Amino acid sequence: MENNRINTFHGPKFIFFGRGAAGKIPQGIAVVSPSVYKNFKALLVKIDSNPVLFARRGALREPGEGDVLTLAGILRKKIKTAPSLPVVAVGGGSVIDAVKIAVRIASSDGLTFEKIYNDGIPRPPKNSPYLIAVETTAGTGTGVTGVAVVTKKDNVKRGIASPYLIPDEAYYDPDFIDVLPNDIFASSAMDALTHAIEAYVSRIENIPADTMALKAAEMIGNNIIAGYKGVLSARELVHYGNMMAGYAFSNARLGLCHALAHLIGGRFGVSHGRINAILLPDVIEHNIEAAEKYDRIAFSLGISVGGLAKHIRCLNTELGIANSLSFLGEKFKSMINTIAEEASVSSLMKVNPCRLAPAEIAEMLSRLYG
Ligand SMILES: [Fe+2]
Structure with missing residues (x-):
């Protein structure tokens, strides 16, 4: 087995988990899965009265490059209007992965998927927004990872790994899993x-x-x-x-x-x-x-x-x-x-x-x- 002499262990700065944890999510620019919004509207409008409802165009589980670029454009405008607010991604892997990449594209000049695939995610500028992930399925773990998966144009999925994709804060509230x-x-x-x-x-x-x-x-x-x-x-x-x-x-x-x-x-x-x-x-x-x-x-x-x-x-x-x-x-x-x-x-x-x-x-x- 290979073993690096110096190891790292990374993750978000804070994890909030337990029933009712989602009630502690601060106000922010929310991007929400439509199905989660339908079930938890009263909770989510307290975070953002006008959230972005993010749905993939295809039936595939991961967002496409086009979905992410469209979201990045929307977020760029919202972040410009409210630069001090955190961006809050609420949903399963497709929503959170899309937001993780879209926030980096929205806060970096000229960042494209081609550059990401060739050179990785660049260090975000100091004023880039605080990122909060609220994972509402039982499976991707993406709220705590430095990984995001997108579907490329040829329908092959591509994992992007970078410490700059790790959310700053994550919430694991089992109320979301019950439904x-x-x-x-x-x-x-x-x-x-x-x-x-x-x-x-x-x-x-x-x-x-x-x-x-x-x-x-x-x-x-x-x-x-x-x-x-x-x-x-x-x-x-x-x-x-x-x-x-x-x-x-x-x-x-x-x-x-x-x-x-x-x-x-x-x-x-x-x-x-x-x-x-x-x-x-x-x-x-x-x-x-x-x-x-x-x-x-x-x-x-x-x-x-x-x-x-x-x-x-x-x-x-x-x-x-x-x-x-x-x-x-x-x-x-x-x-x-x-x-x-x-x-x-x-x-x-x-x-x-x-x-x-x-x-x-x-x-x-x-x-x-x-
Ligand atoms: Fe997986």
Whole structure:
């Protein structure tokens, strides 16, 4: 395993979590998911009487580059009018990720996606707005991470990582999770479980990140089914586990499962959590160098040595998620070798526990296709 001699551990300056935490959010320039606005209007108009309702144009889970640029234009005008107010992003991954990038574009002269992809996010100017993230799903952890995902014009998702994308402050209030539809709870919670597991086994050994990852896997894994069935105390623990898994992967990164999820999810219109859930058991079985670490996770979930992949397939079945990629059809089958080649050179493969050849990844995808 690789281990840097000097490690860092980063995250927001403040996290507020617990029932009613959202009541502490200060007034600001709010960008809100329309579904969250519908359910929590009385709370949200106290933060901003005229919030931006942000919805993606497509059915994909992550915002497109065009969505982010449009939002940046709106925010630039609002920030100019009220420069001292914080920007408050309220929603799931698509809203918060879009705001994280849009705020940086709005407060930097001439920043384009091309420059971001080539040179990264530049240090924000001193007068750029304070950023508050209010995560309202159980899954992306984006309220605490320095990561944002966008869908590029070719429908391939691209993760952008930078310390300048970390929100200054984040809120995790389980009241938001109580009202999530069961299928959205299930797929977002499986994304969070994947974050915890991939961060824990990554080649980056970072003690606080690993500690958070293992605890997050336990909290999510042991509560996901009860949460899916509507037990609110279980949903609450999954929500906090999601936050901790976000800390873990922001510091220890992810691996093959997410490399493939980004390549497949956007192209074939499958939700991010669902595609991760389907891929995860096979990724575990191929990452044989991390077997001992997977067993530590299995132990925390009360399952037998070597049983983690099988356990996740059982979770998927109970959550109504298939354990197969056959539903993607012939087009997917014809792209398996291309996707395997692309995944093998993904930056996430640098920290995946095993270095797999394109042929091995293709074999895995073919088996999953059935
Ligand atoms: Fe994810």
